[in-house]
Amino acid sequence: MILYKLGLFGMDWDRTPFLDNKASFQRGVNQAIRRTTVELVDTLGRVRGTSQIDQNLQDARGAITFDEETWYFGLRPFGPKTPTPSFYRTAASSLRAFNDRLMKCEVVFNARADNLLQFVDRIASDIGSTSDLIRDRSQNFNSGWFDTRADDRFWFAYGQLYGYYGILTAAHHDFQQILDNRGLTPLWNSVEGQLKAALAIQPLIISNGREDGWIMPTHLTTMGFYVLRVRSNLVEVRSVLDR
Known part of the structure; x- marks a missing residue:
């Protein structure tokens, strides 16, 4: 994350000809995971539309949809922040927790x-x-x-x-x-x-x-x-x- 913020000699990595390919690939994977997580919350992880949302899935959706560029410190608003990778790790942990509970038949996959x-x-x-x-x-x-x-x-x-x-x-x-x-x-x-x-x-x-x-x-x-x-x-x- 620090290297990403520093860029290549001050140049944004997304402006480099070839060094941004891995980031583009990761954004594509993230897009697929985001869409699937939303569907798990809205339909697949619930018995019906009026049933309660699983908390693990709710936490995962909130974390995985966080923006991709937040670092430890920001200017708007000014002050320390929780970096993006921490949110994504939280999302992964929440999805694993849901899967573990699903294996024990404690939650619903409809x-x-x-x-x-x-x-x-x-x-x-x-x-x-x-x-x-x-x-x-x-x-x-x-x-x-x-x-x-x-x-x-x-x-x-x-x-x-x-x-x-x-x-x-x-x-x-x-x-x-x-x-x-x-x-x-x-x-x-x-x-x-x-x-x-x-x-x-x-x-x-x-x-x-x-x-x-x-x-x-x-x-x-x-x-x-x-x-x-x-x-x-x-x-x-x-x-x-x-x-």
Whole structure:
């Protein structure tokens, strides 16, 4: 955190050409975890909308949605603060505590079809927003290897898909009975396969070339293709659940 605040010789890490890639990846993972935590609080971790919210999940949601840049000391407001990593560690501890209690059948995980429908719909909307960010960068900037901001979009999307790959793989087991009853197992396997294929794309340097170019690759467009493929499959899952 201290090194992040200092930057590279005073330059913000997010302004560097390549040294911000790990941060972009982590932001993508964090986005997936945030969305899932919110859904656990609102639907998956409750029997119904009027039931009590689990305290561990409530604590996790409050901590994981904290901003990403708070350090030990700030100017607005002036004075010492609790840094962001402490909040994220608290969120992780709260989620683990909920999982431990779930293993002992002390809390609820409501694996209903309507909850799965809403969860899938929210994920589809989330990655749909990411696809629009990729589209905007890909259409308006075609500098190839020299587009030093394209890698931010790429690694954010990569991190987001990485997070959702783990989450949706786990959800496959949690909602196995519903997937089998609705005949959704092959389609869900397709979602996981598309996510896995997207995660196999790991170029050393991200190029944002023209779609019809032959010298500079179009890594950003390729990632956008996989994002849309995943979203398309999720929308199809949602439509089957909504019948």
